[in-house]
Amino acid sequence: MAYPQETFRFAHVDATSLLGQRRAAASASMITYQLQILKDTGRYDAFSLKWQPIYDKVPEYWPIADHLFWDSDIGKWIEGACYFLQGESNPNPVVDGAIKELVEMIRRAQQPDGYLNIHYQVVEPGKRFTNLRDMHELYNLGHLIEGALAHNQYYGNDLFLEPMLKYVSLIHRVIGPRDGQLHGYPGHPELEIALMRLHHRTGDEKSFELARYFINERGNPTGVDGREFYTVEAEKRNEALDWQPVWYPAPRSHWYQQAHAPIAKQDTIEGHSVRAMYLLTAVADLVRVNPDSTDLKEAVYKLWNNMVEKRMYMTGGIGSMKQWEGFGPDYFLPQGTDEGGCYAETCAAIGVMMLAQRMLQYDLSNEYGDVMELCLYNAVFTAMSVDCMKFTYVNQLASSEKNPSERFGWFQCACCPPNVLRLLGMIGGYVWNVSESKKSDPTQIDVHLYAPATLNFETSAGQASLKQECDWPRDGSIKFSLIGEKRYVQLKLRIPGWATAWEISPALSHLDITDGYLTIPAEYLALHPDFNLTFDLKPRLIAPHPLTNQQILTVARGPIVYCVEDVDNTWVTDHFRSTHLDPECLTKNAVTEIKTADPSLPDEIYVSITVHKAAYTVDFDRLKIKPSVDKEDLHKTIGAAKVIDELKFVPYYYRANRGGHGMARVGLKQWTW
């Protein structure tokens, strides 16, 4: 089983190309920037268990205290920092010292029986494990465990892992199927992933048992004396029937946390999108270990398909409903928060990547690889500034006056920034994979992402390295070099679904493409250890499903989805709501495609695309809607549109880096009149 958190160590990503540049920027600034914020906000010292004034504050989102996720913020930062330290020749002593101090605080904070939680040790002592549904104790533990695993990997000691195993042992006593135990499961899944990894690393059986129990027990309608756990738990707390957290559309909306039915019986992807992705990632991990659990495996496919086909934005973002930070009904995908809803949380897109990475290991198909890459370069990359010090939580596809296109330094609920940090830290593990199912000769390397990187691996005959040289995705050409042992290596290269023209050189005598992965056999590699794969990255137009009622198009080039911004198109005043795009815009007149950089960001090379006289603005103010309009009047108004001489598109990830008035939009209305 290959976890990117483990395998990234064998892959070195150069500081070039879009991916390499962002990883380098994260290394240079994101780690220390986030550390400073941890210190400034009280998070850093929280495991000292001293009272902080913020604990008295009325929470921004009742009933969740503002500090409730601090444990996880610490865990995720340590995790991310350790990934970056691992590859560095001169580790930053400030970062190293902070990790050591934090671990020391955590060790001291742990109670003798293993319990460890900032909120319940400081603010509400005596109430531990009374609200698994909302209070994130188990979620926090999950992130601490993942931090401890990274710490163990880098430092080679058990200083952080040992208290985690002790805490797991406590949970294993408290929660489980036996009489006297709580028959519960985490309100926010994450611990399940961590436990599977903890078991993978240490062989700890309690971890595996707990993970399996959480997954199988979840949504059991008769788990506690014939009733559902969260309902019984709520009654024990004397929770009034009219009580509801602000993100519940109704009291006891347990679909919010994917607990409305056992996972195998869930037909559509529902509720909070990050929870859904973390849960399914853990389910996929369990399925990989227990390939017999066919009902769970079918559920993963079913929910994935529902998501990708009906509930995902063109950018890879998921979740249109702000209230529950999650999925709306099928095809409900407005582009903006002010147009009916658009959430597309950063962590959720990272979760999609996690799930896709797992699915690729039991089903090597470009369907998963394509979505993984789409999320990375669009829904995730749009969530950080070029300098890696500003972030978004919500990634709408269209701005509005109320919700302009912008980024922020931090968030009260700060799950996203350190999640980006750890993703970039381990990103080498997403690039490729030594295929599990082919442990026998030849060793098979599945290449999911193209990036300037080198992978070191073992073959039956000895060490080998696979090197990619490229400027992906700005440029479509990748040079592969197999170094060292060549006779026992086979490659599977992803041919993205969008790639209509590509070539390999020297040519392959026989093209074997299965589920979008091209086989490069050992015989070819023995003859041609250096070869080139080249994709034609010519711009194309993409659209969402017509049932989304958007009737929009946007430009895409390779894996990159484009948007328009007011900083380039200064005439705009309405966030491009009335801007229409000719479906023939890419063929009709000349299209300008320039590899360029802006003066303010000279190192940030990107490809801009400009369409000429093939976009229009409609003067909607001419329409008198009371409350409808005659078709003739509508067509007349739209027919009187103004031609836009030049409409310039830039990559969606690049938005909000160059000033402007916060106007940006991915999908433009299709001009069909």
Place this chain on the structure above:
Amino acid sequence: MAYPQETFRFAHVDATSLLGQRRAAASASMITYQLQILKDTGRYDAFSLKWQPIYDKVPEYWPIADHLFWDSDIGKWIEGACYFLQGESNPNPVVDGAIKELVEMIRRAQQPDGYLNIHYQVVEPGKRFTNLRDMHELYNLGHLIEGALAHNQYYGNDLFLEPMLKYVSLIHRVIGPRDGQLHGYPGHPELEIALMRLHHRTGDEKSFELARYFINERGNPTGVDGREFYTVEAEKRNEALDWQPVWYPAPRSHWYQQAHAPIAKQDTIEGHSVRAMYLLTAVADLVRVNPDSTDLKEAVYKLWNNMVEKRMYMTGGIGSMKQWEGFGPDYFLPQGTDEGGCYAETCAAIGVMMLAQRMLQYDLSNEYGDVMELCLYNAVFTAMSVDCMKFTYVNQLASSEKNPSERFGWFQCACCPPNVLRLLGMIGGYVWNVSESKKSDPTQIDVHLYAPATLNFETSAGQASLKQECDWPRDGSIKFSLIGEKRYVQLKLRIPGWATAWEISPALSHLDITDGYLTIPAEYLALHPDFNLTFDLKPRLIAPHPLTNQQILTVARGPIVYCVEDVDNTWVTDHFRSTHLDPECLTKNAVTEIKTADPSLPDEIYVSITVHKAAYTVDFDRLKIKPSVDKEDLHKTIGAAKVIDELKFVPYYYRANRGGHGMARVGLKQWTW
């Protein structure tokens, strides 16, 4: 000032035409059907103040007990029944007896100080006036007052009115601007309307003072010791900060009840749509009495315009958000509950009619008359079955598997059915109006609706009657006859905005059309007391604003909006989601327009419209969305659509009367490929 509740007595509506038929059916069946339900559900006996088992029940919608609106159900039924009794030569003795018994119970139930409320006298004694925001005490009183006014009008006694005046006197002591009084206002506006009418009928000054206070105090951010009333009230109840009724998207969302700002400072129409309409109707009433209140008058215009231009469905329905039964953001108007939201509550459409009727009295413009008629025949009429014994609460424009097109016998919260009853009872008052501003000669009759009816009125020279003969809106021709005094009468006839072709015969020598109302001068009437007005009702296509992102069209004919149903178009399986309509469908091939009736409903004549080979179904299953599709593939799939030989439209109000599988849709995707 003309209230339809008063003026309907001077107008007799014949039992023919669509409007007359529905009114007659209501008279024949709706009154007694609803009386029986009042009895079966415990409402009828509730003012006996005996405990009922339902009072123990866990409410369906916390914290609102299921019986909380019972007072208003009784009030509205009495009101509606009295309107019908008024015009009848043989009043139904059962109805008459029930009204008398109910009034007797109400009189006995009233407490010595004037207080009267089922919930607070039986279930929570001692808690009166502690939750004006949620508990509907004042709303209930409003509907009881309107019942009492109708009772007084029909019976000519004060048996019901007297206890109401006593209760108002109590409220006047308890709530108001003075020290020691509650500085509050009703959570659900309605009492304001009732008080204005009570003052109008009786001259009671306390009623007027209270109404004015409620309207002016509403949303005052500093009303109670520098703070907002509902917040202070909530704190007095020790309401937790995380507490929220299920329909609040966040605790203390006071825009839900239009109390987020003083009315004059509200820029957009927000929150619960019925509350918004009742409130603005009362504001309009106050403005009519106090024409100097220009800031309130401007608010009425501003909020009306925002509603009609950006937040109203093509059917006249308002409110897309189920959670708060109200308005979404501008242009957010999905057609179905399963497509993102569509509420369009029946009572809200009745509220739009109320408001429009008021606005017509200070601004005679077809903008208000058109919307009033649109709501009547579409958003309201679709809410009752042909036999007037089944109803809807939510009036979506498109069905889905989860929310099929259907009607119900009753509702736990039963505001809509008796609201339809009282509207039909007084509908004659909506048809026309003796213009206030023209009390001098000649007497001006403003004709807003066309219907087979006779209006009796006074002129300075004596009695006159205006008679309309027509089969509107099935037929576009209306014969007017002025009977009696003719020399001192002037008419203003509404020329609807949709009417592109019409004629008057004998011809007018000079056409004076101001704001969509045609003047028929006294000179003409003296010469031609009988004349004809004929509108060409040829079908047309209408569309909502493009920013609704619907890209739909539907057929309209006169004021009637059409829909398609599976009972006529039996091939449909997907609720017409993939059905597209050619924008040239009405001119391209022959269109069949038939005045017809179905065998199961032989008396229900309607005009059906069938388009031939000008609609298409697209096989969306061919699209592989992961999560977008290339424009070429999209166009190929849509281009491969199947032509529908015949697509039959029926009036939207007629849906769900003939069986079928509950599939219906108003707007069909525009075919533009």
